[in-house]
Amino acid sequence: MIQRLLLQPYLLAEPWLRHSNWMVRRVAQVAVVGIAVVWLALPGARRPEVQAGGHDDELARRLWASPRFLEFVNGPALGKPIVGPLCRMLVLRLSVHAQMRERASMDERNFLLRLSGPLGQQALRNLLIWQNHVLPSYFQSDDGRQVDIALVLNEEAQSEARLFDLFSIVLMMERVRSFAVFQDQETAIATTSILLSERELNHWRNAGEADDLGKMPRALLHKVEGQGTGSGIKLLTHGRKYANDLMKLTLPGRYVLAVALPEREDGKVEADELEFWLGLMDTLRSQHPQAGFVMLNCVPPSHWREWPGDVRFARHHGLSLQDTICLAQTADGYLGVLDVFGLAAHSAGRPGIYVPLANGDPSGGEGPPAIAKGSQIMAGSRDRAAIEMALAQFAAVFPQL
Amino acid sequence: MTWQYGSDSEKPVALLGIFDFSYQHYALGDLLTNQVNLAILASEQGLQHVDIVVMVNPERPSARQQTFVTRANYIAHLDNVMPVFACNPLLRSLQLIRDVQTFNFMVALHHRNHSPMWPDLSTHLKMRQDFPIDHGRINAFHARHGHIPQLSAPRGYQAWAQRFHATELEGRPLVIINPRQSSLTENPTVTYRDAPLPAWHAFIDAVAEKRPEALFVMVGGFQEWEHRLLLRRNVFIPRAWGLRLAHELALLKIADLFMGTSSGFATFATFTDIAYVIVNVEHSFAGPAEVRVNDRHFPFAKANQILTWRRETGDELLSLFDEVYAGARPIGTKKTGALAVGARQDLSSRSIGIDTV
Numbered sequence: 001m002i003q004r005l006l007l008q009p010y011l012l013a014e015p016w017l018r019h020s021n022w023m024v025r026r027v028a029q030v031a032v033v034g035i036a037v038v039w040l041a042l043p044g045a046r047r048p049e050v051q052a053g054g055h056d057d058e059l060a061r062r063l064w065a066s067p068r069f070l071e072f073v074n075g076p077a078l079g080k081p082i083v084g085p086l087c088r089m090l091v092l093r094l095s096v097h098a099q100m101r102e103r104a105s106m107d108e109r110n111f112l113l114r115l116s117g118p119l120g121q122q123a124l125r126n127l128l129i130w131q132n133h134v135l136p137s138y139f140q141s142d143d144g145r146q147v148d149i150a151l152v153l154n155e156e157a158q159s160e161a162r163l164f165d166l167f168s169i170v171l172m173m174e175r176v177r178s179f180a181v182f183q184d185q186e187t188a189i190a191t192t193s194i195l196l197s198e199r200e201l202n203h204w205r206n207a208g209e210a211d212d213l214g215k216m217p218r219a220l221l222h223k224v225e226g227q228g229t230g231s232g233i234k235l236l237t238h239g240r241k242y243a244n245d246l247m248k249l250t251l252p253g254r255y256v257l258a259v260a261l262p263e264r265e266d267g268k269v270e271a272d273e274l275e276f277w278l279g280l281m282d283t284l285r286s287q288h289p290q291a292g293f294v295m296l297n298c299v300p301p302s303h304w305r306e307w308p309g310d311v312r313f314a315r316h317h318g319l320s321l322q323d324t325i326c327l328a329q330t331a332d333g334y335l336g337v338l339d340v341f342g343l344a345a346h347s348a349g350r351p352g353i354y355v356p357l358a359n360g361d362p363s364g365g366e367g368p369p370a371i372a373k374g375s376q377i378m379a380g381s382r383d384r385a386a387i388e389m390a391l392a393q394f395a396a397v398f399p400q401l
Numbered sequence: 402m403t404w405q406y407g408s409d410s411e412k413p414v415a416l417l418g419i420f421d422f423s424y425q426h427y428a429l430g431d432l433l434t435n436q437v438n439l440a441i442l443a444s445e446q447g448l449q450h451v452d453i454v455v456m457v458n459p460e461r462p463s464a465r466q467q468t469f470v471t472r473a474n475y476i477a478h479l480d481n482v483m484p485v486f487a488c489n490p491l492l493r494s495l496q497l498i499r500d501v502q503t504f505n506f507m508v509a510l511h512h513r514n515h516s517p518m519w520p521d522l523s524t525h526l527k528m529r530q531d532f533p534i535d536h537g538r539i540n541a542f543h544a545r546h547g548h549i550p551q552l553s554a555p556r557g558y559q560a561w562a563q564r565f566h567a568t569e570l571e572g573r574p575l576v577i578i579n580p581r582q583s584s585l586t587e588n589p590t591v592t593y594r595d596a597p598l599p600a601w602h603a604f605i606d607a608v609a610e611k612r613p614e615a616l617f618v619m620v621g622g623f624q625e626w627e628h629r630l631l632l633r634r635n636v637f638i639p640r641a642w643g644l645r646l647a648h649e650l651a652l653l654k655i656a657d658l659f660m661g662t663s664s665g666f667a668t669f670a671t672f673t674d675i676a677y678v679i680v681n682v683e684h685s686f687a688g689p690a691e692v693r694v695n696d697r698h699f700p701f702a703k704a705n706q707i708l709t710w711r712r713e714t715g716d717e718l719l720s721l722f723d724e725v726y727a728g729a730r731p732i733g734t735k736k737t738g739a740l741a742v743g744a745r746q747d748l749s750s751r752s753i754g755i756d757t758v
Contacts, residue, residue: 148503
């Protein structure tokens, strides 16, 4: 009853909250804050139950839906000694109402993933594949909304030094809003159950293989290795800057190819692969002297040596993992595996050679490498003869500068 | 659907630690000190674990004092500091939240259910936190118990550090250094407190003669060292090898000695067992640390954990090194071969990249 009485004056005052005239604006702000404080004091504000049989709080819904009101309570007023805590308490209570409404009406937003294998190059790549291919399958109509992910690591992954590479990648993913890591599923559920609807909780308890970053369905991986994936990874402002700085400073005037290769468990490049690809770079350079190369992986101190003058190592020049992914997106071309670098480069339309990350021949001998799109060559196999053939194809379509 | 969750009779086992960057700082030292504070709070309340929630509102990603952290670049700053949270010795889970509604919902329900939480709701609503973080609670805990909780290497990185030390760094004694060099960063502040690099370089060269087995590990942002440091064969720079804060903290945890200006890395050393020398401590920090200017130790420090309160010289660094290093490890008899880490040749281009912890 009182809520309904408050609603009318609120509706009258709200449109004037950002009026250009100071006096009009201030009067409206005082009125709305006054109404909100009365609402805050009402018992209903502390009982945001909107399940069947419960009543929705129209005033709370209106307050939370008003960008003008939220801009005001989240604005400079927050810094004021008395008004600030009041505004924040208001936002807190309104958030609870909004969250309860959302839980009652929306599709899932919280997802539990597992990692049954090591936390390495494949698991990092699989997180992007999950976002782009598995996640949409959970929605009746995918509106591209952002989701929250909880990841349960197995013991093996907990002892590996890639956890913060995982966070780096998550922070770049377009559809991941919040992210949590847990040691076991029980802790994950106990800790976050307050945020979950019954439907989400059931899904968590029955999560399948597609939600295991260590066991992505083979058919899905095969599809990605043949066609790449959609975008899904942001080009960060600072990353773009540092990537461009590196290319301009160290390889000016070159056609820069980003290179990413299979990694060991600790994230360092596999030495044997590096040697093989250095040979390929040499071949390409002999035909196209304007080519320059930026390695995206790290090399351990014990494998460091003199490198050809047109090969640079981005991580050793101070670029972070995020910067390096941006480099894959912005370089002139790409050579290497379809890990997170490769998928980012491919979806950014970089020409180049894209090789499956896993060993073996997923194409099952179905035929020669295919040019999927323009000069993006999907090698389809880690077989070295196939990669050399792909290089010959790429060299033939290499741009003349 | 209910407002309550769990059972009221269930005794909580974890403390919820909230780091809301709309008013807390992206500052390595303060975040690390708060990890120790959280461990103490949990311990004093009989809780076994700490669950950490890191909240960033993309629309308001930083406190007013850190205006250089913006909507456009907050991801890089956040990415830099995330490993700090994994140093909490009681850490059970780590959540990164970027949605105000979800975060407020979680805080409100925690408060409603009387679940233990830091900061408490009242402090959180005020959006205030004093800086620098003082040592009051830590000193009091030490006075009562005779010890303090130690920071851990970031989860998962301890084993890496041991492997890396044994294989890539040939098991040499590690001396971690972090001379402040804010003037080389993108956001220089209080540059008069920067370390005198010529003195540090002379010190490193003098140690190369006296203690060739010692390997200096220069930690900190990629921008914060001069290129000539790479020419020294007794220096290893993790960031020049693609390593990051988590790796640096893990190496620091297993090091023989830390020497540096008072900074985030110095804070990490402060809350571990390793020998350290923190030089040129800010006089204004004496109050928050509950010590007097020129005191040689924090109240909870050991004999080989030393503070100095004036600008360092090369001779003084050497003298402090001799005092503490000798106590840390006897002179090694192992003959050290040519170290791969000294072989870097190609970093002649201008330093680029970020790292502003």
